Amino acid sequence: MGRHIMSEDKTTLTDAVHDLLKKAIIEQGLKPGMRLPEDTVGEQFGVSRTIVRHAFVRLEHEGLIATRRNRGAFVAEPTRDEAQHVFEVRRCLENDVIRLLxxxxxxxxxxxxxxxxxxxETVRGKNGPVSIRLAGEFHMLLARLTGNPVLTRYVSEVVLRCSLIMSLYARTHSSECAVDEHSQIIEAIRAGDATRAIEIMEHHLGAVAERAELSGQTDSIQSILSHYGKELAQ
Amino acid sequence: MGRHIMSEDKTTLTDAVHDLLKKAIIEQGLKPGMRLPEDTVGEQFGVSRTIVRHAFVRLEHEGLIATRRNRGAFVAEPTRDEAQHVFEVRRCLENDVIRLLxxxxxxxxxxxxxxxxxxxETVRGKNGPVSIRLAGEFHMLLARLTGNPVLTRYVSEVVLRCSLIMSLYARTHSSECAVDEHSQIIEAIRAGDATRAIEIMEHHLGAVAERAELSGQTDSIQSILSHYGKELAQ
DNA sequence: TGCAAGCATATTGTATCCAATTGACGTTTT
DNA sequence: AAAACGTCAATTGGATACAATATGCTTGCA
Incomplete structure (x- = not known):
């Protein structure tokens, strides 16, 4: 049945639904590939399909869902190639942040x-989901400190998409980010040593990407079909 | 009255309206600050407000329009500060493109x-609008050659927003880009000299930004109100 | 005559409704 | 019995209808 969401009408209904879905996707409540029927979502949140549809438009633009004509919306399920592109842009943007900062x-x-x-550090090891969220927020915070909202938005987008990607491809979630490297990056920036900060950042993000098994394989037909080999093997 | 737009239904109505509005804004058919009533736009294109609304969501996300609750949509009118942020991100991204390329x-x-x-070069000096469009497309083409669609989209977005900004703040449109610098950038990349290519790109974009008078003033209350001083002065 | 309050209109925000497409299931035919 | 076809339920794409908010004008009052 569901009830209305907005505690205060500071934002529009579309925003509220958008934020909730986004959160649900990032926290893996909604898993990649999962179908999102419009009226199911609408009923759940107590709004009409119109609103849900608007939220979908934004989520698609952010790369968190994919819609197919006449077939509806699905939580994004990036291929390895797409994932690599997102990671590449993330590396670029985060290095830019360092240079500016x-x-x-x-x-x-x-x-x-x-x-x-x-x-x-206080939640390290303990609360998995929280420590993942905090790790992402560190990078967004870094971006925000540049004082450039445009850059901040782009960084946030790719960081969130990386969370989604990790949930798809990562062997182990292992907190996703090494906390001590965060400290090292801060120190390098404080020393005004952009080159070193970038070096650490590259290593930092490279480690994350590797954990996602993106480096080796490509999205060849073979690699895709290999997952289904067993069913055909006699 | 207006008729339907889509020649073939390869894309959705929302896409069609979105693209048309985007084009109209970039080509300055729709000028910054101009109001965009939903039903006016809808009638013009022969679609309902529902579709227009969806297109607006995307355009807002791209920074080409701004919507205010219960007051409708307006063609974006970035402040000088916002403009500077967009230009900064553009410099970052275009340099990233060079490094990758x-x-x-x-x-x-x-x-x-x-x-x-x-x-x-063939249209230089002659057809103003076309040469502006081509200049922008050079930068998008450069991005596309990286083979990274995520990066390409971000570059396209900021390049288009820069067009809008130039139409607001530039003293002279003067083709917006020096064509020979484009050649120099290509040569530097071909030589594998990223540092030099970035140098030229920085100069190239710096010249554009300066022409927009973004460097000197800031968006202080004073500078804004100074434009209205005359009306109150006795 | 100038200002303020209130009504009227226009436009947005949201919900509901109709049409069109999809996918599945059952039927028929070979 | 298998495959192809046709029908049907479910769901999306899009339009219309209704409610809420803002703007503009008129009118009343000082």
Whole structure:
């Protein structure tokens, strides 16, 4: 049956539904490939299909769902190739963030970052989902400190898409980010050493991408079909 | 009255309306700040408000329009600060493109680029709108050659937003891009000299941004209100 | 005559309704 | 019995209808 969502009408219904679905996808409540019927979602949240549809448009633009004409919406299920593209852009953008940040870290920026890292350390190992979320937020925070909302949005988008990708391809979720590398990045930026910060960042993200098994294989027909080999093998 | 748009139903109505509005905004048929009533647009294209609304969601996400609750949609009118943020991201992304492209320009890439530059040269000076469009497309083409669709989309978005910004703030449109610098960038990439290519690109985009008068002033309250001073002055 | 409050209109936000496409199941035919 | 065809339920694409909010104008009052 469901009831209305918005506690206060500061935002529109579409925004509310969008945010909830986004959260559900990131937290893997909704798994990649899962179908999202419009009226099911609408009933669940107590809104009409119109609203759900609008939310879908935005989610698709953000790469979190895919829609197929007359077939509806599905939680995005990026191929390995697509995943690699997202990771590549993430590396580019995060390096850009470092370059911008080195000469103009705002006052209080380091304190904010260190506070965040401390928070990450306290939950390390314990609460899996929370530590994954915090790891992502570290990178978004870094972007936000550049003071550039356009860049911040792009970074957020790719970081979130990476979360989705990891949930698809990662062998182990192993907290997704090494917390101590976050500290090292902060220190390198504080020292004004962009080159070193980028080096660490590259290693940091490279480790994540590798864990996702994106490096070796490609999306060849063979690699796809290999998963189905057993059913045909006699 | 208006008739239906889609010649063939390869795409959805929303896509068609979205593309038309996008084109109209970029070509300055729709000028920044202009109001976009839903039913007016709908009647014009022969579709219902539902479709227009969906198109608006995407256009807003792309930063080409701004919507205010219960007040409708307007063609985006970025402030100088916002404009500067867009330009900054554009510089970052285009430099990233160069870094990626240097070690892996696809075969036939240089030929495609040179053909494009030749095309730019033939219309140089003559057809203003066309040469502006071609200049933008050079940068999108460069991005596309990386083979990364995610990066290509982001570059396209900021390039288009820059067009909008130039139409707002540029003193002279002066073709917006120096064609010979495009050639120089190609040559630097061909030589594998990313540093030099980035240097030229920075100068290239810096010149564009300067023409937009973004460098000096900021968006302080004073600078905004100064435009209205006369009306109150006795 | 100038300002404010209230009504009227226009436009947006949301829900419902109709048409068109899809996928599945059952039937028929070879 | 297997394959192809046709019908049917379910769901999406799109339009219309209704409710809520903002804007503009008129009118009343100081």
């Amino acid at each position: 080195c000469p103009r870290m705002p006052s209080g920026g380091y304190e904010t970052l260190e506070a965040h890292v401390r928070q990450e | 240097c070690p892996r320009m696809p075969s036939g890439g240089y030929e495609t680029l040179e053909a494009h530059v030749r095309q730019e």
